[in-house]
Amino acid sequence: MTRVLGIEGTAWAASAALFDSGDDRCFIESDPYQPESGGIHPREAAEHMRGAIPRVVETALEHARETHEGDGGVDAVAFSRGPGLGPCLRIVGTAARALAQRLDVPLVGVNHMVAHLEIGRHRSGFEDPICLNASGANAHVLAYRNGRYRVVGETMDTGVGNAIDKFTRHLDWTHPGGPKVEQAAKDGEYVDLPYVVKGMDFSFSGIMSAAKQAVDDGVPVEDVCFSLQENIFGMLTEVAERALSLTGSEELVLGGGVGQNGRLREMLGAMCEARGAEFYAPEPRFLRDNAGMIAVLGATMYEAGDTVAVEDSRVLPDFRPDKVAVSWRAANPPARRVDATEVRGAEALVDIGPERVTKRRRPKSYRHPALDERLRAERTRSEARLTSDARRQGVPTPVVFDVDDVEATLTFETVGERDLRERLDERGVRDVGRHLAALHRASLVHGDPTPRNVRVDGGRTHLVDFGLGYYSEDVEDHAMDLHVFEQSLAGTADDADALRAAFEDAYRERGDEAVVAQLREVEGRGRYQ
Numbered sequence: 001m002t003r004v005l006g007i008e009g010t011a012w013a014a015s016a017a018l019f020d021s022g023d024d025r026c027f028i029e030s031d032p033y034q035p036e037s038g039g040i041h042p043r044e045a046a047e048h049m050r051g052a053i054p055r056v057v058e059t060a061l062e063h064a065r066e067t068h069e070g071d072g073g074v075d076a077v078a079f080s081r082g083p084g085l086g087p088c089l090r091i092v093g094t095a096a097r098a099l100a101q102r103l104d105v106p107l108v109g110v111n112h113m114v115a116h117l118e119i120g121r122h123r124s125g126f127e128d129p130i131c132l133n134a135s136g137a138n139a140h141v142l143a144y145r146n147g148r149y150r151v152v153g154e155t156m157d158t159g160v161g162n163a164i165d166k167f168t169r170h171l172d173w174t175h176p177g178g179p180k181v182e183q184a185a186k187d188g189e190y191v192d193l194p195y196v197v198k199g200m201d202f203s204f205s206g207i208m209s210a211a212k213q214a215v216d217d218g219v220p221v222e223d224v225c226f227s228l229q230e231n232i233f234g235m236l237t238e239v240a241e242r243a244l245s246l247t248g249s250e251e252l253v254l255g256g257g258v259g260q261n262g263r264l265r266e267m268l269g270a271m272c273e274a275r276g277a278e279f280y281a282p283e284p285r286f287l288r289d290n291a292g293m294i295a296v297l298g299a300t301m302y303e304a305g306d307t308v309a310v311e312d313s314r315v316l317p318d319f320r321p322d323k324v325a326v327s328w329r330a331a332n333p334p335a336r337r338v339d340a341t342e343v344r345g346a347e348a349l350v351d352i353g354p355e356r357v358t359k360r361r362r363p364k365s366y367r368h369p370a371l372d373e374r375l376r377a378e379r380t381r382s383e384a385r386l387t388s389d390a391r392r393q394g395v396p397t398p399v400v401f402d403v404d405d406v407e408a409t410l411t412f413e414t415v416g417e418r419d420l421r422e423r424l425d426e427r428g429v430r431d432v433g434r435h436l437a438a439l440h441r442a443s444l445v446h447g448d449p450t451p452r453n454v455r456v457d458g459g460r461t462h463l464v465d466f467g468l469g470y471y472s473e474d475v476e477d478h479a480m481d482l483h484v485f486e487q488s489l490a491g492t493a494d495d496a497d498a499l500r501a502a503f504e505d506a507y508r509e510r511g512d513e514a515v516v517a518q519l520r521e522v523e524g525r526g527r528y529q
């Protein structure tokens with residue numbers, strides 16, 4: 001039995017909690033910062049923390065004393081080390097250190113984003129889920145592998161909540177905007193807006209500008225809100241499904257404040273049900289920022305001996321979840337079973353015969369029918385065209401026998417004996433590097449190069465699944481292809497670093513060095529804004 005006092009205060013929620021692993025109860029006391037106007041002002045938020053953190057901590061301590069004889073029986077103090085706003089984090093860090101010393105107990109430094117996902121894992125009891133974190137400053141899909149949570153997909157610009165909040169600031173609505181958009185969407189009808197998914201990455205800037213423009217052009221606000229939700233939550237649900245498909249996981253957990261949205265939860269639930277996966281979303285008090293999740297993960301870390309000395313406990317405003325050395329899970333989860341002849345990809349049902357493969361993009365019940373029809377038709381058409389164009393550039397791809405864009409069905413030649421994912425080796429990833437370079441030279445972008453979309457046999461390495469492909473000469477688009485491939489290596493291979501190096505090396509043989517330089521830029525982008 002462990003009792004941990006947790007403290008949270010990365011941005012807006014000043015919160016303290018007491019978690020007792022003996023009865024699994026969690027007491028949470030929170031005091032939110034509400035900006036007078038506009039979004040979160042870092043200095044005002046820190047000012048709020050300065051007053052509110054001591055108050056919520058005292059309340060949690062009182063609760064500890066009421067539920068335990070003596071001084072409350074607290075075994076450790078856990079705090080959010082990052083990511084978050086520097087000035088807020090420092091106040092939390094100082095409070096946590098002082099409290100740990102006062103109680104004479106160890107300190108546990110928790111990654112806030114890992115806490116958002118671990119609370120779902122803890123409460124669902126799922127062994128090895130894929131995690132979708134949909135919060136204010138972040139949006140990413142994580143998969144556990146070899147001692148770390150790997151980011152297999154994420155936003156290329158702002159977090160999902162921040163994107164929505166910026167849109168509502170344009171409407172002069174007060175912060176936070178998410179719940180107001182959800183309310184307004186109830187009376188809306190669908191209008192077309194951009195939809196951007198690249199492998200398991202995605203971006204919001206295009207759709208947010210289009211949404212603001214639509215409002216300025218007189219499209220009813222409730223229609224824009226409705227369509228915004230349909231598209232951005234559709235994108236998040238699609239990438240979550242891609243991650244399930246890539247890793248073979250059959251469990252999904254949701255985390256983060258945007259997870260309070262009923263439509264997002266409905267879409268994720270429907271997606272999981274359709275593919276026979278299990279879905280879990282924690283209750284709202286554990287979704288929005290709260291110290292409960294910090295205390296719960298803090299207890300797990302404490303039990304694993306994962307504490308931090310006061311002198312090493314500085315806060316980390318850019319603390320990415322994949323930087324956490326996970327001390328509380330076995331290095332690798334039990335192996336997952338893989339494929340038969342009928343494959344359920346993320347997008348399609350694929351029937352693999354000895355000579356022919358039929359790929360049907362069946363309607364997705366979670367998507368709005370208008371969006372669903374548009375995506376299935378567009379992707380079927382581009383897949384047919386790009387698969388053929390790539391072959392003409394000398395990149396091995398299957399022959400396209402037939403296209404039916406009404407039924408969203410394609411028939412291909414069967415290629416390869418197995419997916420590259422089944423045995424990820426250097427030769428295979430080198431081939432992918434060379435093939436992508438050849439595509440890019442011809443201004444073709446694959447759009448979804450993962451080890452599942454590569455078929456291998458004795459002599460050749462084929463690329464399949466060009467459904468997200470398009471034409472572009474932009475180095476950023478080419479770099480995204482490399483980024484998608486490398487991210488999926490991190491999520492599926494144990495020796496990802498060596499494979500990444502071999503892949504880039506092969507890409508350089510034929511490709512443009514500027515693309516590799518741009519890849520570094522993409523990777524280094526600070527996304528907590």
Ligand SMILES: C[C@@H](O)[C@H](NC(=O)OP(=O)(O)OC[C@H]1O[C@@H](n2cnc3c(N)ncnc32)[C@H](O)[C@@H]1O)C(=O)O
Nearest residue numbers: 010011135136137138161176178179257258261288289
């Ligand atoms: C680093 C940390 O400070 C940050 N925290 C954070 O963003 O707070 P969180 O509680 O996870 O999420 C807040 C966001 O959640 C959105 N939100 C709240 N209720 C919503 C709803 N019903 N629908 C959509 N969005 C909602 C808000 O608009 C706001 O953007 C994070 O986790 O990224």
Ligand SMILES: Nc1ncnc2c1ncn2[C@@H]1O[C@H](COP(=O)(O)OP(=O)(O)OP(=O)(O)O)[C@@H](O)[C@H]1O
Nearest residue numbers: 245345346347348350357398412413414415452465
């Ligand atoms: N022409 C082909 N020859 C042999 N196998 C194929 C062929 N096309 C697809 N496959 C196999 O079927 C699987 C799913 O196909 P595909 O990737 O096109 O579907 P998807 O639904 O888009 O999947 P995802 O989005 O998860 O990548 C591939 O991973 C591959 O193993």
Ligand SMILES: [Fe+2]
Nearest residue numbers: 135256257289
């Ligand atoms: Fe958060």
